[in-house]
Amino acid sequence: MARTTIVKLPSMLTPAHISRFGCELHALDEADEFEFDFGSRRWFPPFSMVLLAMHLRRFRERHPKAECFAINHENHGYAAHMGFFKTFGMDHGNAPGEALGSWTYVPIQSVRRTELAEKASQKYQELGHVIEQKAAALSSILTQTASGVLHDTLTYSIREILRNVFEHSGADEVFICAQHWPSRHEVEVGIVDAGMGIREGLAENPSFQFETDRESLHAALMPGVSGNIWAGKGDDPWMNTGYGLYMTNRICRAGGSFFICSGDAGLWLEGRHKVDVPSDLQGTAVRLSLKTSQLPDLKGQLAGFHLDGIRAAKEIEGANTSYASAASQMLARDFQ
Incomplete structure (x- = not known):
């Protein structure tokens, strides 16, 4: 039977919360499957978005044999547009640099x-x-x-x-x-x-x-x-x-x-x-x-x-x- 670990992203997305989450993420034991719960719709600040993406990218590199799944990612259309998911290798939304952006x-x-x-x-x-x-x-x-x-x-x-x-x-x-x-x-x-x-x-x-x-x-x-x-x-x-x-x-x-x-x-x-x-x-x-x-x-x-x-x-x-x-x-x- 596959060992599955459920990983919930922090409800607050401040730099400090994302940084602490990175510590918890990289301390997880090995598993056959990791299910990432992106939670309810909320705003992703620019820095927290790119820092979290880098933590998730490193996690996937450190667990190449594990299957990684995502749930509730569809709640985050803004992050998908900004290139968040594809930055760490998930096939969802735009790729980094793909969205044109705007004056803001x-x-x-x-x-x-x-x-x-x-x-x-x-x-x-x-x-x-x-x-x-x-x-x-x-x-x-x-x-x-x-x-x-x-x-x-x-x-x-x-x-x-x-x-x-x-x-x-x-x-x-x-x-x-x-x-x-x-x-x-x-x-x-x-x-x-x-x-x-x-x-x-x-x-x-x-x-x-x-x-x-x-x-x-x-x-x-x-x-x-x-x-x-x-x-x-x-x-x-x-x-x-x-x-x-x-x-x-x-x-x-x-x-x-x-x-x-x-x-x-x-x-x-x-x-x-x-x-x-x-x-x-x-x-x-x-x-x-x-x-x-x-x-x-x-x-x-x-x-x-x-x-x-x-x-x-x-x-x-x-x-x-x-x-x-x-x-x-x-x-x-x-x-x-």
């Missing part, structure tokens, strides 16, 4: 380093410049403009996360999903990869050999901390300097919230508050949440964030204490 959302799509590098080669451009163009294009979809505080902030933040993935994780592919709610003055962007993770990425630098994922996660958000031993050296405007994640989390915390998880550690940041969240993720996931009504107030703060980072980096052994690259300074410079 970017459905789940795959961004590949090899494709960006090929485009850069064809146009005789730096990879960093092509990543910048991709980030700007995504921002334009969400904001329906090619300039302005919100567009520039999103472009900067998306670009820095993508740069970190492709420079440190070893992953060729990253999944991204985003939505803008103009009436609520909110934007949410979710970016997830299945690369080596933050601790292993930082360990490429002898100065940052951490024993736990939690230590590495906290360190990665500090200014000047990078797995690249050449961070801050040379005059390449796209050179990694360890300031991208620092600046991005400061931007989100000043006008929204920031969530990141990698390995067995997760961290929620909002204002001055920090909350550790359990995780079990191969790779790294980042959620950027911005209150657009508060973004104009960031103009005067961005240069301050940068200077704070330079001062703080001097207290961190092994951190890059020189000014961040032209790319990492770009937003602060443009808004001064």
